[in-house]
Amino acid sequence: MPYISFETGSLNADVKRELIQKLTEVSVEVTGIPKEFFMVSIKEFPDHNVAVGGRTVAEIKVSQQ
Amino acid sequence: MPYISFETGSLNADVKRELIQKLTEVSVEVTGIPKEFFMVSIKEFPDHNVAVGGRTVAEIKVSQQ
Amino acid sequence: MPYISFETGSLNADVKRELIQKLTEVSVEVTGIPKEFFMVSIKEFPDHNVAVGGRTVAEIKVSQQ
Amino acid sequence: MPYISFETGSLNADVKRELIQKLTEVSVEVTGIPKEFFMVSIKEFPDHNVAVGGRTVAEIKVSQQ
Amino acid sequence: MPYISFETGSLNADVKRELIQKLTEVSVEVTGIPKEFFMVSIKEFPDHNVAVGGRTVAEIKVSQQ
Amino acid sequence: MPYISFETGSLNADVKRELIQKLTEVSVEVTGIPKEFFMVSIKEFPDHNVAVGGRTVAEIKVSQQ
Numbered sequence: 001m002p003y004i005s006f007e008t009g010s011l012n013a014d015v016k017r018e019l020i021q022k023l024t025e026v027s028v029e030v031t032g033i034p035k036e037f038f039m040v041s042i043k044e045f046p047d048h049n050v051a052v053g054g055r056t057v058a059e060i061k062v063s064q065q
Numbered sequence: 066m067p068y069i070s071f072e073t074g075s076l077n078a079d080v081k082r083e084l085i086q087k088l089t090e091v092s093v094e095v096t097g098i099p100k101e102f103f104m105v106s107i108k109e110f111p112d113h114n115v116a117v118g119g120r121t122v123a124e125i126k127v128s129q130q
Numbered sequence: 131m132p133y134i135s136f137e138t139g140s141l142n143a144d145v146k147r148e149l150i151q152k153l154t155e156v157s158v159e160v161t162g163i164p165k166e167f168f169m170v171s172i173k174e175f176p177d178h179n180v181a182v183g184g185r186t187v188a189e190i191k192v193s194q195q
Numbered sequence: 196m197p198y199i200s201f202e203t204g205s206l207n208a209d210v211k212r213e214l215i216q217k218l219t220e221v222s223v224e225v226t227g228i229p230k231e232f233f234m235v236s237i238k239e240f241p242d243h244n245v246a247v248g249g250r251t252v253a254e255i256k257v258s259q260q
Numbered sequence: 261m262p263y264i265s266f267e268t269g270s271l272n273a274d275v276k277r278e279l280i281q282k283l284t285e286v287s288v289e290v291t292g293i294p295k296e297f298f299m300v301s302i303k304e305f306p307d308h309n310v311a312v313g314g315r316t317v318a319e320i321k322v323s324q325q
Numbered sequence: 326m327p328y329i330s331f332e333t334g335s336l337n338a339d340v341k342r343e344l345i346q347k348l349t350e351v352s353v354e355v356t357g358i359p360k361e362f363f364m365v366s367i368k369e370f371p372d373h374n375v376a377v378g379g380r381t382v383a384e385i386k387v388s389q390q
Contacts, residue, residue, distance in 0.1 A: 001169055001247045003133060004218075007198040007301060011226065016114060017121070019225045023199075024119040026217040031203070031210060036118035037247070039131055039169055041072060041110060045301060049276060052196045052232070053296035054284040056277070066182045066364055068328060069153075072133040076161065081309060082316070084160045088134075089314040091152040095145060096138070101313035102182070104326055104364055106267060106305060117131045117167070137366060146244060147251070154249040166248035171202060171240060175366060179341060183361035184349040186342070196299055198263060211374060212381070219379040231378035234261055234299055236332060236370060261377045264348075267328040271356065279355045283329075286347040290340060291333070297377070312326045312362070 002033060004040045009047050009057055016042050067098060069105045074112050074122055081107050132163060134170045139177050139187055146172050197228060199235045204242050204252055211237050262293060264300045269307050269317055276302050327358060329365045334372050334382055341367050 004023055011019070020040050028035045047058035055063075069088055076084070089103045112123035120128075134153055141149070154168045177188035185193075199218055206214070215235045223230045242253035250258075264283055271279070280300050288295045307318035315323075329348055336344070349363045372383035380388075 001245055001252055003169065003171065003200075003202040005198075005200040005202075006222070007200070008226070013113060015226060019222065020116045020121060021119055022221040022225055023218065024116070026221050027201070027214065030214045030217055031206065033203075038118060039133065040116045040119075041133065042114040043110060044114070045303060048273060049302040049304070050196055051280045051284070051300045053298060054281055054300075056280065057196055066180055066187055068135075068137040068364060068366065070135040070137075071157070072135070073161070073163075078308060080161060084157065085311045085316065086314055087156040087160055088153065089311070091156050092136070092149065095149045095152055096141065098138075103313060104328065105311045105314075106328065107309040108305060109309070115131055122131055143243060150246045150251060151249055154246070168248060170246045170249075172244040173240060174244070175368060178338060179367040179369070181345045181349070181365045183363060184346055184365075186345060198299060198301065208373060215376045215381060216379055219376070233378060234263060235376045235379075236263065237374040238370060239374070261375055261382055263330075263332040265328075265330040265332070266352070267330075268356070268358075275356060279352065282351040282355055283348065286351050287331070287344065290344045290347055291336065293333075310326055317326055 001037050001039065002027060002031065004038065005043060006040065007043045007045065007050075009050070010044045011042065066102050066104065067092060067096065069103065070108060071105065072108045072110065072115075074115070075109045076107065131167050131169065132157060132161065134168065135173060136170065137173045137175065137180075139180070140174045141172065196232050196234065197222060197226065199233065200238060201235065202238045202240065202245075204245070205239045206237065261297050261299065262287060262291065264298065265303060266300065267303045267305065267310075269310070270304045271302065326362050326364065327352060327356065329363065330368060331365065332368045332370065332375075334375070335369045336367065 048056045050057045113121045115122045178186045180187045219233045243251045245252045308316045310317045353360045373381045375382045
């Protein structure tokens with residue numbers, strides 16, 4: 001029973017729906033495990049709650065504008 | 066120090082309180098580990114963020130009405 | 131689709147089987163969500179990898195002998 | 196910084212490598228977030244540690260032979 | 261690529277920023293792994309969703325007033 | 326009850342003990358939450374199970390030799 005947890009910033013409804021479809025499809029294709037056994041959970045957290053190398057996603061996004 | 070994480074859709078306060086009690090009690094009973102060592106965390110996610118077999122919980126609920 | 135993750139030290143096969151049964155049953159009873167929607171995962175970690183208040187489970191167990 | 200956690204039974208090295216590639220690629224394609232920001236972690240647990248509807252993956256696999 | 265997940269009640273922005281800095285710094289210092297490889301995610305849950313020994317954080321806070 | 330989960334490659338016992346101490350201390354210092362409420366769990370995964378930007382930690386380590 002594979003469980004796919006996708007932690008991210010906030011995403012719109014269409015992106016989430018497509019992500020669930022594509023993550024499930026590609027996992028079925030690669031593992032050969034039947035589709036109905038796959039669980040996917042998308043977990044959205046605020047940009048200032050998540051960081052890489054000590055810089056929050058919020059800070060990274062500002063620096064890329 | 067067992068840590069029980071319960072990921073779900075949204076639940077009302079009474080259900081959450083009872084779930085915390087019963088999950089803790091049954092875990093103590095089965096493992097023999099003292100109650101004060103148990104941590105429980107209930108994590109609620111929107112129905113369209115969680116899917117099984119590529120169908121979101123929101124879609125499954127609609128199909129069951 | 132509730133997902134129950136149970137993080138713990140090592141447990142024997144009988145305890146794990148009973149834990150899966152009882153956690154599922156009590157969750158069905160409290161939430162009213164059908165049994166087939168429940169996923170349970172027992173995750174075993176070494177006692178010296180887990181700590182409470184800065185003391186590892188290994189140290190706590192020694193202090194209780 | 197999306198973090199993809201893939202919990203499963205044991206997989207061989209080739210399947211894991213392909214899974215990491217395809218999960219990353221499809222997530223980049225759907226979200227538009229640059230590839231270098233994606234972290235993927237494959238977590239393998241024994242079949243008798245994971246259950247759906249109260250039946251372990253080990254029991255499900257036996258029933259499908 | 262160490263991933264630090266910090267589950268807690270709600271925290272203010274300054275505390276979160278300092279927590280991300282200090283968790284990253286101390287982890288770099290202890291492990292010797294370069295700073296840019298560290299991901300930190302702070303996950304805030306309501307006090308009545310988290311419990312120890314069957315008592316929610318909300319109940320514990322009330323009992324300490 | 327803050328829960329700190331530290332996912333990483335394999336670490337030796339001394340590093341794990343120091344990590345548990347320092348993560349707990351710095352979290353107490355920043356949040357003001359009493360030490361005994363903190364749980365820390367170090368989760369070690371094989372280098373070829375974890376990837377950033379589609380490259381496994383094993384591949385990254387080889388490329389840095």
